[in-house]
Amino acid sequence: MSFSLITVLFLIGFVGSFISGMLGIGGAIIKFPMLLYIPALLSLTSFTSHEVAGISAVEILVTSIAGVWAYRKGGYLNKSLIFTMGIAVLAGSLLGSFGSNGLSAESINVVYGVFALLAAILMFIPRKQIPDVPVHQVQFNKSLAAGLAFIVGIGSGIVGAGGGFILVPIMLVILKIPTRITIASSLAITFISSIGGSIGKITTGQVEWGPLLVLVAASLIAAPIGAKVAKAMNTKLLQMMLALIIGATAIKIWLDILM
Numbered sequence: 001m002s003f004s005l006i007t008v009l010f011l012i013g014f015v016g017s018f019i020s021g022m023l024g025i026g027g028a029i030i031k032f033p034m035l036l037y038i039p040a041l042l043s044l045t046s047f048t049s050h051e052v053a054g055i056s057a058v059e060i061l062v063t064s065i066a067g068v069w070a071y072r073k074g075g076y077l078n079k080s081l082i083f084t085m086g087i088a089v090l091a092g093s094l095l096g097s098f099g100s101n102g103l104s105a106e107s108i109n110v111v112y113g114v115f116a117l118l119a120a121i122l123m124f125i126p127r128k129q130i131p132d133v134p135v136h137q138v139q140f141n142k143s144l145a146a147g148l149a150f151i152v153g154i155g156s157g158i159v160g161a162g163g164g165f166i167l168v169p170i171m172l173v174i175l176k177i178p179t180r181i182t183i184a185s186s187l188a189i190t191f192i193s194s195i196g197g198s199i200g201k202i203t204t205g206q207v208e209w210g211p212l213l214v215l216v217a218a219s220l221i222a223a224p225i226g227a228k229v230a231k232a233m234n235t236k237l238l239q240m241m242l243a244l245i246i247g248a249t250a251i252k253i254w255l256d257i258l259m
Contacts, residue, residue, distance in 0.1 A: 001210050005044040009211050012038060013059070013218030020164070020219075021067040021226025022233075023183060023242045029119070029165035029249050031215070032056055032112060047208070049105035053159050054206030055215065057097065057197035063219040064164070064191035068184070070227030076184035078135050081177065084142050085149035086192035089163055092153020093193045097200020100158040106257075112159040113257055115152075115166050116250035122169035123243035130178045140175045148174065149189070157197045164190040165246055172239070179238060183230060 001009075016031040032052055040046040047055070071077060100108065148170050149163075156163030167186050171177040177185070201207050230238060 001214075002044065004042075005039060005211075006214055008039060008042060008044060009035075009214040010218045013215035014222045017063045017066070017219040017222035018226040018229075019245065020063050021070060021187075021223035021228075022230040023168070023226075023238060023245070029116065029246060031059070032159065033249055033252055035211075047211075049108040050100075050206050051208050053100065053108055054201040055208055055212050056159075057157075057194060057201040058207055058212055059215045059219060060190060060194040061198055062216045063223050064187045064194060066220055066223035067187040067227045068191060070224040071184040071187065074180075074184065074231065075135055076181045077188060078138050078177075078181050078185045080142075081138065081140060081145070081171075081181075081185050082188045082192075084145050085167070085189045088146040088149035089153035089156070089167070089189055089193040090196045092150040092155075093157035093163070093196030094153075094200060096154040096157025097197045098157075098204065100200065101204040101206065103158065108159055109253065109257055111155055113250065113253040115155045115159070115163075116246060116253055119166040119169045120243070120247040120250040122166075122173045123239070123246055125173055130172070130176055132178050132180065135181055138177060138181055140177060145175055153193055153196065156193055157200060163193050168242060169246070180231075183238070187227075 012031060012034045016034065019030055035047055035052045035055065036049065068077070103111075149167070152163040152166055152170070155166075164186050167189055168182055171182040171186060172179065
């Protein structure tokens with residue numbers, strides 16, 4: 001890899017991981033299109049959708065666990081929510097990641113576009129602000145949470161994402177989980193999901209290790225910084241930022257698919 005490519009990959013990883021730690025998403029919603037388009041636009045290299053999905057799957061392991069570590073003492077990690085959705089999303093991601101090797105690049109992009117669109121719709125649905133409550137007082141429908149997490153897992157396994165970009169809207173809008181608990185817990189669920197995705201991508205030879213190491217280095221630095229910044233931010237502002245990022249990404253992906 002050239003120095004220019006390493007620099008660009010590091011910046012992509014840093015920006016994506018900072019936002020990931022701040023908003024509780026694994027980072028694929030940002031890094032997938034950045035990896036797919038920016039290196040090619042700068043004439044540095046051109047990653048295929050399979051390569052981007054493979055890189056993203058393994059890199060999100062590091063991003064999410066770095067974010068969880070930063071939140072570990074904040075009292076925002078809901079163990080029941082993490083266990084319920086984590087087991088279901090892991091099963092789904094294993095299924096999706098092994099099956100993705102037989103899909104075309106266009107099919108992977110369409111799956112990613114569908115999930116980004118659904119996440120955007122959920123984020124822009126008008127809703128009441130969910131009041132902050134102690135983590136042990138949070139209640140949710142476990143069957144619904146597990147079922148939705150399994151479906152998300154299948155899609156995230158296909159595109160190499162941890163699924164945080166759609167798990168967060170689901171937890172906020174459907175399960176009615178408070179914002180800070182959603183952000184912290186979704187990082188832990190995303191980590192569990194990315195285990196299944198990583199196993200499938202590695203064993204089917206879909207991972208480019210050089211670019212992955214650069215992104216991992218950036219993630220270890222940026223994700224904890226993002227998580228620290230989020231603790232001091234207004235929850236409404238965090239939700240607005242997440243909605244705008246997901247919406248813009250969904251529009252970009254679908255414009256490319258349709259055109």
